[in-house]
Amino acid sequence: MTNAVNNCANCEAPIIDPTTQVVQGEAYYCCPNCSHAMNQSGSGSDPQTPDYPNELHCSRCGSPLLDENTIEEQGDQVFCCRNCASAATRRILTAS
Numbered sequence: 001m002t003n004a005v006n007n008c009a010n011c012e013a014p015i016i017d018p019t020t021q022v023v024q025g026e027a028y029y030c031c032p033n034c035s036h037a038m039n040q041s042g043s044g045s046d047p048q049t050p051d052y053p054n055e056l057h058c059s060r061c062g063s064p065l066l067d068e069n070t071i072e073e074q075g076d077q078v079f080c081c082r083n084c085a086s087a088a089t090r091r092i093l094t095a096s
Helices: 032-040 082-095
Strands: 022-024 027-029 072-074 077-079
Touching: 022 032, 027 032, 072 082, 077 082
Parallel strands: none
Antiparallel strands: 022 027, 072 077
């Protein structure tokens, strides 16, 4: 048995906190916000894909924050979930 970490199909954040993940078929999303963002993108049958201009968006991946239950805040930044917040922190640490 392996402890492989899945990455979000929308933002590619490693899913280290599985309590917020959404699984749709073979696609894993770090949270409902990224799942919704991925399902709303693309041409599909609606030429007017919603962009949610009045909603907060994740500081890392830009997903609209529609599910407030998974939001993480760090200072003046807001993230769609703990997975995205961790990925942002990791990116800052590796850039230093």
